[in-house]
Amino acid sequence: EVQVLESGGGLVQPGGSLRLSCAASGFTFSTYAMSWVRQAPGKGLEWVSSISGYGDSTYYADSVKGRFTISRDTSKNTLYLQMHSLRAEDTAIYYCAKKTSTSGFDFWGQGTLVTVSS
Amino acid sequence: QSALTQPASVSGSPGQSITISCSGTSSDVGGFNYVSWYQHHPGKGPKLMIYDVSNRPSGVSNRFSGSKSGNTASLTISGLQAEDEADYYCNSYTSSSTWVFGGGTKLTVL
Secondary structure, eight states, rough: EEEEEEEEEEEEEEEEEEEHHHHHESSGGGOOOEEEEOOOSSHHHHHHEEEEETSSEEOHHHHHHHTTEEEEETTTTTEEEEEEEEOHHHHHEEEEEEEEEESSSSEOOOOOEEEEEE | OOOBBBEEEEEETTOOEEEEEEEEOOOTTGOOOOEEEEOOOSSSSSSSEEEETTTTOSSSSSEEEEETTTEEEEEEOOOOOOOGGGGEEEEETTTTTEEEEEEEEEEEEO
């Protein structure tokens, strides 16, 4: 059974840093691209970042480019999102999602809440 | 990258059919057959309902169907059921090698 489980969320002050993790199981981790998607309170889904199966290609939304870094450790079947210079507008539930081989994100976690506030 | 345009809300009675539109540009929806749709219940992870414009993942009811014409994609739900009440989002690949979601549509089953 495919599972992805996020962790690492919490309360952080503006300008601070946080690292999210996503533990994956039930599939060959290095075969599939992975992504982070977030949902701010009362708002819709926003794609944040994606990384290729072997981690050699990364992509970012303009809203986080230069502040967030996506990475993966295939030996641990774990996806990461390192977040720096956090802003109030980064407050959201962050979801980890496995991408299909074409379009679509076919397995999602339950999300981890990041709150940026003083 | 601007969000794709969806109606904020749609509604229908049990048994009826509804269609949710998703409008983009030639740089996203119109340029690629990489449109997907998600059902999202509060407090849960989103569920993939349609990928590659019109394909259903295993386990998704055939009451859900997708299509695309030009820069607009559509999700149709036939034979509405109470359990279909949720938020629905479209998503597309873009010419910038990124992904963009629609603003979301709240479906109410009357």
